[in-house]
Amino acid sequence: MSNRSPISIALTAESPTETQELTKSISREERFFLVLAVFIGVFAGLGVVCFRLFIEWNRIGFLGSLPQAGDWRLLVAPTAIGILVALLVMYAFPQVRGSGVNQTKAALYIYNGYIPFRTAMGKFITAALAIGSGQSLGPEDPSLQIGASLASALGRRFHLSRERLRLLAPVGAAAGLAAAFNAPISAVLFVIEEVIGRWSAGILGSVVLSAISSVVVVRWFLGSEPLFRIPAVGLVRPSELIAYAVLGIVGGLAATFFAKAIGYFRPRLRSWPQWTQYIQIPLAGFLIGMIGFLGAPQVMGAGYEYMDQAMHDQFPWKMLAFLAILKIVATALSFVCGTPGGMFAPTLFVGAMLGGAIGGIERIFYPNLTGSTATYALVGMGVLFAGFLRAPMTSVFMVLEVSGNYSIIVPVIVANTFAYVISRNLQPTPIFDLLTRQDGLDLPSMEEQREERILRVEDAMQTPAAPILDSEETVKRANNRIQGSDGDLFLVRLHPSGWTSLNRDLLKRLIGEGKSEDTLASALPTERLPYLHPDLPLEMALRYIYQSPLVPVISRADFRKLEGVISREAVLGKYRVAEIDSESDGRFELS
């Protein structure tokens, strides 16, 4: 067999044998890629299990088995370990700062899927040290990057094509995130929404396979228990949706504040002199430790156990509100200093506490509200996810996946919509895009894709000025019909379907050849025109307008019915107008 890649074969395939060879080769590589996705999931799962164990050992070792306010270790551990993490980040692993989602996205779009294995190692060590010592960050985003990095390393080992290597990063990312969160559907959606940034069915199968296999591995080792033990949740009266809408509004405002705080302080701290990098992470650790030491050790680390407790009514609403505010402060402190660690867990923490607090306040004024604290906390998680991370699809499915209760879907959708819309208006750039731009990159965003204006064929379509001829007409009659019109090119409807065109000169020539009484069908060449439908993206028209100056736009219901015509001038004119509009309105992209 040839050593050429399928793409090179495709470019040169000339004979049927070569075409068959090409098809076989592509099919084989696709199968290989799918099976490789399973292995990526397995390895990412193993890596994430080790990562979680390492964090937990660090946590018990640094902070003790039951961290309590007043324990001096809460002050010392994050500060001392912070110094070590700062040194590691500065000298050994400079690429591991922050969450890892952006780096993975950059790898996909800029570095052809290349993520150094050293990054995975660095992220593993530094994030585990930071989170274990009490920095207010989570393990999910680092897991995502570790998974992507493992996948990238594997792809490079097998010398996969650049195209495949690029696709491996999201496959590994989904596996890592699914393993960390024990929620495969949310992981797949998050990777699509935040890493790939586009709905692409091309790698969906691989992403799903890797996510599921990594979750299987994690459950094999750590059990199949969900992250939280959710008490019975649900919606009893539809009127209570108003209460959840209020939660959505407050959550949207909180998410905006959270995002703005990070967006404001991060570039400023990065612009400080180089020597301050040594003290930023330990100082953040010290301040967070102080919060814990003075009475709120719950804000230290990922805090999943405290979310669980909040759902079981352990904290009064004032405490929940207090913890939500402190967690925003603590997470902002950790993150803006460049401490390696994720935003996933803190977002959920803030959401759970805020949700529980809002539910508690609402019950004071309306004691008949039936929603439990767990219900509000769960909805709150989704709200912050939608408002802060701006991943609306993921936010809904994440809540459903961790609760295992689909009766909560309506409150979640209502609250998330409010949070998303408020956050979208007050903070136009999503947090991950903001971080990316602060790093000097511009990567595709699903939010932009969702909101971009898509030009369609109908936007550039025009009513044909010239008469439409029929292939059953005689040449003479056709010639008579076009006499009054100005155009040179005329569309001819073929029987039983299809379209072709002719010009004035051709008609004259046919009459000159004595074919006046022949039908157009018998006199014209058999070449058919390509056609379009009104709803197709306008870029489809670009493929055809250079083949034919006039392309028929026909109805999907009746292929003989002409809706309009597309011309080269009309298409280009439409793009020119759209470009001017986008300069005045904002961003414009092709779909």
Add this chain to the structure above:
Amino acid sequence: MSFPDAAELRNRPGVIFAALTLVAVLGFAGVTRLTKRYHDQQKAVARRLYARGLDDQKEGQFDNAISDFRAALSYDRDNFYYELSLARALRDNGRMNEAEAYLVNLWERTPQDGFVNLALGRLAARQSKIDKAIQYYHNAIYGVWPSNAENNRRTAEFELIAFLLRQGAQSQAEAELIAVAATLPPDDVILQTHVAQLLAQVGMHDRALALFKKVLQEDRSSKPALDGAANSAFELGHYRSAEGYLRRSLALDPHNEQNRDLLETITLVLEMDPYDRRLSTVGRIRRLRAAFDVASKRLSVCLADKQGVPDTPWTALQANWMQMKGKLSHLTDADAETFDAAMDLINQIEQHAQLDCGPPARTDRALLLLSATRFGAER
């Protein structure tokens, strides 16, 4: 490890996947060792925290105990006993909603478990939720107990009955008691006595008496059984039996004032009973007249109190009394109808007097008891 290049990869995917599988197996082996160590450590931490929680609980430091149990559970999330202890501590600390959340979680995992159902039953009982309490207590009674099942089931049964009695759910308590009485072990006189006492408490004196008798067959000198039997016999109007049980009980405990008082009442009832089959006709008539005299005194006292109050039942009673007095002066043994009518009038006088003229004297009470027994027997 050396990997083939892209060409070989496409040609020999089987080899590649075998190699990947080998690496995965090695990875699984390594991570298995790590996770085992991790789980062992977590369980050890959990045990330590649980033990500390138990100590806190013993010392009455419930908040600390809850905190420790909760932490223990976070390190060993599947541990049934940690979760149950946490739920119980929360319940005992009045944090019902939290306790319920944990208990329901446990119940969903092991719906047949006796401990969990009993704890949920107690929680429902504390929340005065009768239906839920009955449901969970029943689950506990018929559920699975890892050890000491019989005792635990009995505990659940008696707790349920006590709860129902507290709630005034008399008929449900009776139903539970009948079910319990039917399954009592034949040789456990203490349990039988307890059930008999509960039966007596809900007014099922016939069943109670039968059970007390059963106990006394096993243990003739059981004082609780003698007292219970005497009381039930008394309530049923079996004064002769009651007298016998009371005498036996007083022989064991001569200073029991309550029993002595009851015995005196019973003796008086028996002495005043004109229906005593052992009496001759003359004796019966004499007792009837004595009873009539007692009622007459009661009537005269009441009439003196109610003088000047128009349209009272006493006017009619006085008229009947006058009429009956004349009849009784020449009552013969053949006139059973007058005998019964006289007893009816005595009963009416005593009943009205009890309502209108204060508590009855011992003799009046004896007449009331005789009437109750007579009407009970007729019913």
